[in-house]
Amino acid sequence: MPSLDSLQCRRSLEAAGKTYHYFSLPAAAATLGEIDRLPVSLKVLLENLLRWEDGVTVRREDFVALAQWLNTRSSEQEIQYRPARVLMQDFTGVPAVVDLAAMRDAVARAGGDPQRINPLSPVDLVIDHSVMVDRFGNDQAFAQNVAIEMQRNGERYEFLRWGQQAFDNFRVVPPGTGICHQVNLEYLGQVVWTRDEDGDTYAYPDTLVGTDSHTTMINGLGVLGWGVGGIEAEAAMLGQPVSMLIPEVIGFRLTGRLNEGVTATxxxxxxxxxxxxxxxVGKFVEFYGPGLDNLPLADRATIGNMAPEYGATCGFFPVDRITLDYLRLTGRSEERIALVEAYAKAQGMWREHDSPDPLFTATLELDLSQVRPSVAGPKRPQDRVALGDIGASFDLLLETSGRKQQTDTPFVVAGESFSLKHGAVVIAAITSCTNTSNPSVLMAAGLLAKKAVERGLKRQPWVKSSLAPGSKVVTDYLERAGLTAYLDQLGFNLVGYGCTTCIGNSGPLPDAIGQTIADNDLIVSSVLSGNRNFEGRVHPLVKANWLASPPLVVAFALAGTTRIDMERDPLGYDAQNQPVYLRDIWPSSAEIAAAVGRIDGEMFRSRYADVFTGDDHWQKIAVSAGDTYQWNAGSSYVQNPPFFADIGQPPAPPADIEHARVLAVFGDSITTDHISPAGNIKASSPAGLYLQSLGVQPEDFNSYGSRRGNHEVMMRGTFANIRIKNEMLGGEEGGNTLHQPSGERLSIYDAAMRYQAEGVPLVVIAGKEYGTGSSRDWAAKGTNLLGVKAVIAESFERIHRSNLIGMGVLAxxxxGEQTRQSLGLNGTERLSIRGLGADIRPHQLLTVEVVRSDGSHGTFQVLCRIDTLNEVEYFKAGGILHHVLRQLIGS
Known part of the structure; x- marks a missing residue:
């Protein structure tokens, strides 16, 4: 920590008999003025700047700008933020480690020492995204899914084990342990981080960036963290600061308490x-107010988790007594707990019931007693529907899709004694970090299952049900509460520890059910306790996806349909043919509290004692040695990417983009799920055809996510989402386009390759909120490899905009009010982008020249969304990793 300490604010404190040094905010206030009512999240940023002051990347004016924020409640000041650590999951982690390995190769080719490529900040990679629900509904499902996972992902796991031994500061949590965010919450997160330097121990806030947008779940623990693309995370690992503007902070005041029957979901x-x-979007949200006294930490984590869904950079909760109680519950040491309390109080980061409210850019308020049972869907997490209105909401979906006349039509399932109707629940999954971190909703699900079984209710036979907890501790406490057997009886058997249905790893539907849905174009439903329900994400055959609490997931599995009013209609009938309603089997708050009260710290200590060891499957993986990776040319999972092939050459200065063609024209809310390869690989797709050319059979395709270490697969799957709509084809679904000027209909990949052969640069045009959703680095990497030089959109989601610049693609x-429609852009044009050059600067206005297919000409202006001076340097170098690598080779 090379701090100049120009404000002379280095101090020490005592905790549990040990002395810690720290950079004191109250001491800094002697120079900066009153800062006590800064939002706590900004106090964390201010401490970070004090600790990293070097006169170059962090200067005194940065401190002053943060102190002055209280006067303006916003700032245009760019700061350089250095998080304490990096968190990865395996889908985004594998390509990050691939890039590190490729960078070692590049350094070796340049005659340097490949050992210079090492994470400088601690990195934890949790393998949690690879397990799929292939087997379900029986007590062998977990063991079978684990065996299939290890067989499918052997090449990837061998590569990660190599990385584990080759890189310093890099730890891997093996598969079958839990979801990275829950492992982070229960074990990795420390609230206050420590580091030994020159014989002294320094204490400072635990901060991080993660390669999953739901990294924000750790905000519930008072840890500032958010999701970044894998590209940004790799740069942070290699010592590059995160360049950002001092954010606006929205205060969300909570009062009251939740009513009986209302869940954190x-x-x-x-x-x-x-x-x-x-x-x-792009702002911090910080929660405050007396309602926090009644909000357990797991509920806070549930709210923090969904920050990407409400669009914020983070959803932060300050440290208080409830934080310490959770640290103690989850088995953290008493020494760490004492340090957290002492540090937070010394820095003015501690919340008491009567603490003065911080000052915010703007505020919202919610009385917790006004929250009602809800679901969200059928396509977006922000589209909340009152529980009783889901049936009417689904009927509206049928009407708008022209299926209203088929509302009650049964479609016979071959070989089965049941039929399917529109609205049938074919997937019911207790899944994802959002809720499987929360003991109250999981115990509620188990208690509801117990009451349902006792009343003689059963899961409907067309429902694929699953339980995928976020950590093994969940299994322990459900078992201790005596609830596992009841969940099993309803088909909610353990299927794996990881992020399953929420990311499209729902696995196949039974053949006859899938065939019935496809043959009759049925609109069927999934109900999942996750955070993401974007179109085409959960399963390609399921068009309506609903987010719900774990107990409601169980209830919908019993009902078997979303065309129901859960508050008025029965879920089913008991042995005496008497109707059983949701209210009859819903557990009371007292019952849930009693079950949660049986959890203790020993459960966490025992489960996390050997968290990095892994099972026999993991231990038996053979690992190649060496500082550089021995690439296997025959691997369909891991290949050496081409990003650094010309790193020895000086980068060409930015130049105007001449006579580009439009690869695709998209509407609003194009997500990174639409752009980046995700979910299943179709046999007839470019990626499927490529894999078959290698001898990989369709049943062994696995998912796009599992093949993120192979750029050949990923570039073929970019823009290949089955639900993406290219306006050049009249809004037809699927990843196709029209090649210009031939007008030939091709897959987007094939068209891009033809344009590359013709030497034609490409542009993508879109509407609002381009790149919303998960922080998928391949959404930017694939765009780059297809030859796209610029994306022109009405607005961008934060992470994807940054990732595009980080891969050398202009955002x-x-x-003003201009859009693709107002300008009459339809994809047949040729576009030239003027004003690019060595003097490019943030937020510069550029001119786009248009030549239409009829020969007419026009121009319009665009705002260059290179937002910071650091991003200018990254763009000039060809990307952020290229910038870092050139610096290392040059030095």
Whole structure:
């Protein structure tokens, strides 16, 4: 920590008999003026700047700008933020480690020492995204899914084990342990981090960036963290600061307490709807108010988790007594707990019931007693629907899709004694970090299952049900509460520890059910306790996806349909043919509290004692040695990417883009799920055909996510989502386009390759909120490899905009009221982008020249969304990793 300490604010404190040094905010206030009412999240940023002051990347004016924020409640000051650590999951982690390995190769080719490529910040990679629900509904499902996972992912896991031994500061949590965010919450997160330097121990806030947008779940623990693309995370690992503007902070005041029968899931869906409506993209959200006294830490983590869904950079909760109680519950040491309390109080980061409210850019308020049971869907997490209205909401979906006349039509399933109707629940999954971190909703699901079994209810036979907890501790406490057997009886057997249905790893539907849906174009439903329900994400055959609490997931599995009013209609009938309603089997708050009260710290200590060891499958993986990776040319999972092939050459200065063609024209809310390869690989797709050319059979394709270490697969799957709509084809679904000027209909990949052969640069045109959703680095990497030089959109989601610049792709924004429609852009044009050069600067206006297919000409202006001076340097170098690598080779 090379701090100049120009404010002379280095101090020491005592905790549990040990002395810690720290950079004191109250001491800094002697120079900066009153800062006590800064939002706590900004106090964390200020401490970070004090600790990293070097006169170059962090200067005194940065401190002053943060102190002055209280006067303006916003700032245009760019700061350089250095998080304490990096968190990865394996889907995004594998390509990051591939890039590190490729960078070692590049350094070796340049005659340097490949050992210079090492994470400088601690990195934890948790393998949690690879398990799929292939087997379900029986007590062998977990063991079978683990065996299939290890067989499918052997090449990837061998590569990660090599990385584990080759890189310093890099730890891997093996598969079958839990979801990275829950492992982070229960074990990795420390709230206050420590580091030994020159014989002294320094204490400072635990901060991080993660390669999953739901990294924000750790905000519930008072740890500032958010999701970044894998590209940014790799740069942070290699010592590059995160360049950012001092954010606006929206205060969300909570009062009251939740009513009987209302869950944390209902609360977070309400919060998400409110914040999306307010507009918090690119902003911090910080929760405060007396309602925090009644909000358990797991509920806070549930709210923090869904920050990407409400659009914020983070959803932060300050440290208080409830934080310490959770640290103690999850088995953290008493020494760490004492340090957290002493440090937070010394820095003015501690919340008491009567603490003065911080000052915010704007505020919202919610009385917790006004929250009602809810679901969200059928396509977006912010579209909250009152529980009783889901049937009417689904009927509206049928009407708008022209299926209203088929509302009650049964479609016979071959070989089965049941039929399917529109609205049938074919997937019911207790899944994802959002809720499987929360003991109250999981115990509620188990208690509801117990009451349902006792009343003689059963899961409907067309429902694929699954339980995928976020950590093994969940299994322990459900078992201790005596609830596992009841969940098993309803088909909610353990299927794996990881992120399953929420990311499209729902696995196949039974053949006859899938065939019936496809043959009759049925609109069927999934109900999942996750955070993401974007179109085409959960399963390609399931068009309506609903987010719900774990107990409601069980209830919908019993009902078997979303065309139901859960508050009025029976879920089923008991042995005496008497109707059983949701209210009859819903557990009371007292019952849930009693079950949660049986959890203790020893469960966590025992489960995390050997968290990095792994099972026999993991231990038996053979690992190649060496500082550089021995690439296997025959691997279909891991290949050496081409990004650094010409790193020895000086980068060409930015130049105008001449006579580009439009690869695709998209509408609003194109997500990174639409752009980046995700989910299943179709046999007839470019990626499927490539894999078959290698001898890989369709049943062994695995998912796009599992093949992120192979650029050949990923570039073929970019823009290949089955639900993406290219306006050049009249809004037809699927990843196709029209090659210009031939007008030939091709896959987007094939068209891009033809344009590359013709030497034609490419542009993508889109509407609002381009790149919303998960922080998928391949959404930017694939765009780059297809030859796209610029994306012109009405607005960008934060992470994807940054990732585009980080891969050398221009993010350009329409100015004022102009849109693709107002400018008459239809994809047949040739576009030239003027004003690029060595003097390019943030937020510069550029001119786009248009030559239409009829020969007419026009121009319009766009805003260059290179937002910071650091990003200028990254763009000039060809990308952020290229910038870092050139610096290393040059030095």
């Amino acid at each position: 209902d609360l977070v869906l309400t919060v998400t709807q409110m914040l999306r409506k307010h507009g918090v 350009l924004q329409f100015v």
